[in-house]
Amino acid sequence: xxxxxxxxRAAEAAGxxxxxxxxxxxxxxxxxxxRSEGNQxxxxxxxIRRLAFIRHxxxxxxxxxxxxxxxxxxxxxxxxxxxxxAIARAQLGDVEQRITYLQALRSELxxxxxxxxxxxxxxCRVIEVLSDHTRREMFDHAVPxxxxxxx
Amino acid sequence: xxxxxxxxRAAEAAGxxxxxxxxxxxxxxxxxxxRSEGNQxxxxxxxIRRLAFIRHxxxxxxxxxxxxxxxxxxxxxxxxxxxxxAIARAQLGDVEQRITYLQALRSELxxxxxxxxxxxxxxCRVIEVLSDHTRREMFDHAVPxxxxxxx
DNA sequence: CTAACACCTACAGTAGCTGTAGGTTCAAGG
DNA sequence: CCTTGAACCTACAGCTACTGTAGGTGTTAG
Ligand SMILES: [Zn+2]
Ligand SMILES: [Zn+2]
Ligand SMILES: [Zn+2]
Ligand SMILES: [Zn+2]
Numbered sequence: 001x002x003x004x005x006x007x008x009r010a011a012e013a014a015g016x017x018x019x020x021x022x023x024x025x026x027x028x029x030x031x032x033x034x035r036s037e038g039n040q041x042x043x044x045x046x047x048i049r050r051l052a053f054i055r056h057x058x059x060x061x062x063x064x065x066x067x068x069x070x071x072x073x074x075x076x077x078x079x080x081x082x083x084x085x086a087i088a089r090a091q092l093g094d095v096e097q098r099i100t101y102l103q104a105l106r107s108e109l110x111x112x113x114x115x116x117x118x119x120x121x122x123x124c125r126v127i128e129v130l131s132d133h134t135r136r137e138m139f140d141h142a143v144p145x146x147x148x149x150x151x
Numbered sequence: 152x153x154x155x156x157x158x159x160r161a162a163e164a165a166g167x168x169x170x171x172x173x174x175x176x177x178x179x180x181x182x183x184x185x186r187s188e189g190n191q192x193x194x195x196x197x198x199i200r201r202l203a204f205i206r207h208x209x210x211x212x213x214x215x216x217x218x219x220x221x222x223x224x225x226x227x228x229x230x231x232x233x234x235x236x237a238i239a240r241a242q243l244g245d246v247e248q249r250i251t252y253l254q255a256l257r258s259e260l261x262x263x264x265x266x267x268x269x270x271x272x273x274x275c276r277v278i279e280v281l282s283d284h285t286r287r288e289m290f291d292h293a294v295p296x297x298x299x300x301x302x
Numbered sequence: 303c304t305a306a307c308a309c310c311t312a313c314a315g316t317a318g319c320t321g322t323a324g325g326t327t328c329a330a331g332g
Numbered sequence: 333c334c335t336t337g338a339a340c341c342t343a344c345a346g347c348t349a350c351t352g353t354a355g356g357t358g359t360t361a362g
Contacts, residue, residue, distance in 0.1 A: 038327045056284040059292035061256055077273035085267050088277045092260040099253045102246050109243040116236050122228035126239045133207040141210035189358045
């Protein structure tokens with residue numbers, strides 16, 4: 001019944017590396033599981049679920065701190081879910097900002113690449129554009145927000 | 152004539168931190184500039200241009216290795232610009248992939264956020280979706296490529 | 303002359319893992 | 333029963349591209 005998995009099986013189940021699980025334990029995202037006689041971690045089904053939650057949230061770009069908050073909110077099922085939704089909306093906003101930023105990059109890169117007609121480097125528009133970006137350009141490279149995780 | 156700038160002025164001119172310039176020098180992206188009697192760096196106009204090039208390329212998301220390559224290609228003006236363009240197109244492709252990835256994230260996040268009607272955490276769709284992502288979902292969180300710099 | 307500020311080096315820290323070294327435990331085959 | 337190889341253990345270094353800090357020196361304005 002109480003099937004417990006070794007860390008390798010757990011990693012396989014969650015689709016991550018063994019070291020990642022140990023890392024999550026180290027930073028307190030996962031509880032320290034019981035050990036076998038030989039000191040090897042044994043994960044219960046509940047641990048695997050928690051790990052899957054973390055990995056899914058990571059795949060959606062949530063930073064670990066947000067995931068930490070979501071997990072502790074999840075432990076209080078009777079509280080209103082406002083805080084949960086705020087975290088999710090913040091992440092959505094972050095992703096949207098990031099998309100906007102990258103779309104601006106894309107258009108400048110595209111313009112750059114298309115202007116090159118393939119000659120000598122001395123005449124290459126790519127080098128030229130990179131050298132001569134002035135504030136006359138419409139896009140001023142506004143800095144985006146913090147990073148979306150790329151697992 | 153030969154106006155040389157201190158590192159603080161150079162940083163101001165390039166729109167970056169003083170430490171960033173020292174870092175670029177340390178990793179060999181910028182040549183080591185001459186020093187004043189009191190051992191302070193003095194940057195020539197040429198150095199500032201090189202720095203501006205680096206900052207602009209960074210603002211477009213080019214990784215430092217790509218910038219290193221672009222800079223050394225820029226030193227051979229008579230070579231064909233194929234290699235230059237390849238780097239730029241690779242960056243464009245990277246940005247496009249990243250956009251695609253983030254758009255998929257956005258739609259999943261949006262769906263999640265919209266499904267929540269604001270009740271108890273126990274009933275919150277956000278927590279639920281994060282817990283129960285199965286491979287039945289259409290979007291499998293394909294991993295994007297390496298990071299676009301976010302200064 | 304002195305106070306404030308810019309500069310110097312060297313190193314630690316950020317996020318989120320990933321890889322490595324050097325050692326133990328476990329499961330299967332002979 | 334013993335051995336071999338895979339999987340596990342801890343501890344720590346490394347990745348990107350900076351950013352911050354400590355502790356000291358140089359420069360400049362009043
Ligand atoms: Zn070209
Ligand atoms: Zn530009
Ligand atoms: Zn909710
Ligand atoms: Zn999902």
